[in-house]
Amino acid sequence: MTSEPVLETLRAFMAERDWQQFHSPENLAKSINIEAGELLECYQWDSDADRDEVAGELADVLTYALLLADRLDLDPEQIIRAKLERTGRKYPVEKAKGRSTKYDRL
Structure with a gap:
């Protein structure tokens, strides 16, 4: 990880792809819920979920949560x-x- 704050990295990533246009608070809140469901799915049948899968889904949840906070200036x-x-x-x-x-x- 670089010393650049993660939010700056996220902003740059989204800007390069012109994805901010899709990031209304409503869409970001929905995405948090969708990704949280995918995180929960990692544990659906086994309490010993694959760590890499969990990390990927958790990263998605955190990414959307940070983007929502940023969008709402929080x-x-x-x-x-x-x-x-x-x-x-x-x-x-x-x-x-x-x-x-x-x-x-x-």
């Missing part, structure tokens, strides 16, 4: 940190540690 790191902060308030460590219980039942 900073991925910032929105993840903000979500973690909100989730941390809903799931305080002292109540949630080691449990998968929904926050309203802790």
